[in-house]
Amino acid sequence: MTTATATAPAQSHAGAPRRNLAGRIVDRLGSGVVQVVMILLGLFWLVPTLGLLVVSLRTTEVNNAEGWWTIFTKPAEITIANYADLLAGGFGASFWNTVAITVPTTILVIGIAAMAAYAFAWMEFPGRDLLFLVVVGLLIVPIQIALIPVAALYGQVGIFGSIPGVVLFHVAFGLPFAIFLLRNFFIGIPASLLEAARMDGAPEWRIFVSVVFPLGKPAIASLGIFQFLWVWNDMLIALVYANPANQPMTKYLQSQMRQFGTNMDILSSGAFLSLIIPLVLFFAFQRYFVQGMMAGSVK
Missing domain, CATH: 1.10.3720.10 (MetI-like)
Structure with missing residues (x-):
């Protein structure tokens, strides 16, 4: 009776599916960290769109002379002349x-x-x-x-x-x-x-x-x-x-x-x-x- 009782949990544990490495990492880190990572990946994929927007808001001369990321230090270069x-x-x-x-x-x-x-x-x-x-x-x-x-x-x-x-x-x-x-x-x-x-x-x-x-x-x-x-x-x-x-x-x-x-x-x-x-x-x-x-x- 005692032997059967002792072996039951072991059998139940052996039959449970084993989590892979990615699953165990997610369990340890928690869903909050995963959500932050996904948000950062989404923002990374939006970088080209942001660059396209900045290029469209600057003159050709400025775009040829500087990278689009300089807009953060030179916001005065923004213009809607291209759209007009x-x-x-x-x-x-x-x-x-x-x-x-x-x-x-x-x-x-x-x-x-x-x-x-x-x-x-x-x-x-x-x-x-x-x-x-x-x-x-x-x-x-x-x-x-x-x-x-x-x-x-x-x-x-x-x-x-x-x-x-x-x-x-x-x-x-x-x-x-x-x-x-x-x-x-x-x-x-x-x-x-x-x-x-x-x-x-x-x-x-x-x-x-x-x-x-x-x-x-x-x-x-x-x-x-x-x-x-x-x-x-x-x-x-x-x-x-x-x-x-x-x-x-x-x-x-x-x-x-x-x-x-x-x-x-x-x-x-x-x-x-x-x-x-x-x-x-x-x-x-x-x-x-x-x-x-x-x-x-x-x-």
């Missing part, structure tokens, strides 16, 4: 071109993908699984192989160089991932909710609008962030399909590169202005971001 010159040029038009490309693309991708994902998840029709496999297969198709054929097609229909042409290209290549993401999220919705709506006589479109779409807000918001950032920061498609009158910010800033210089007064201020809206969008919907990334991973 940038906005007085063609940057304003390119900004609104970027908005005219990004916003319709994001809305179309979300709307079309949400309806298609609902059909793949909860509607029965011939060839559904095979068609979904085709959509998933399109995820591996590189954009580069479609640049020349689509350009030739755009030339025949008369939309080459226009904003609608750029939007259509982004929508076409954004739909496969969007459908895949939303379908995996929608399929996790309890079937009892949809069956209850059908028993009440609700048509499919009503179920989609009143049940599926509200429950899918985390994945839809996350998809919106992904799609918005992809299109907002795109330059390849803009270089191929947008003419100078319809060029977005990325193409405008690229056109400001000098042959024997970097033109930092324009590039730094333009790059920093292009960061503002994506950052506002991300922080506004950050609570949905992780949920959307995990969409469909757990059933």
Whole structure:
């Protein structure tokens, strides 16, 4: 009796999982120290952004003569002349071109993908699984192989160089991932909710609008962030399909590169202005971001 009692704790201890070295270090240091380290790492990664901001607030002559960190000892060198010159040029038009490309693309991708994902998840029709496999297969198709054929097609229909042409290209290549993401999220919705709506006589479109779409807000918001950032920061498609009158910010800033210089007064201020809206969008919907990334991973 005593022997059994004495060996029980030893067996329990032997069966417990052993912590690795990193886990033991975290236990000894405590969560507070770990949080401080993570904050310091985050600030370290923000240093390039801070440098970009400082460069955009100084003249070209000062930037060429001194490093950006000297601003802490010479705050009088700060000026907004770079931003004034940038906005007085063609940057304003390119900004609104970027908005005219990004916003319709994001809305179309979300709307079309949400309806298609609902059909793949909860509607029965011939060839559904095979068609979904085709959509998933399109995820591996590189954009580069479609640049020349689509350009030739755009030339025949008369939309080459226009904003609608750029939007259509982004929508076409954004739909496969969007459908895949939303379908995996929608399929996790309890079937009892949809069956209850059908028993009440609700048509499919009503179920989609009143049940599926509200429950899918985390994945839809996350998809919106992904799609918005992809299109907002795109330059390849803009270089191929947008003419100078319809060029977005990325193409405008690229056109400001000098042959024997970097033109930092324009590039730094333009790059920093292009960061503002994506950052506002991300922080506004950050609570949905992780949920959307995990969409469909757990059933």
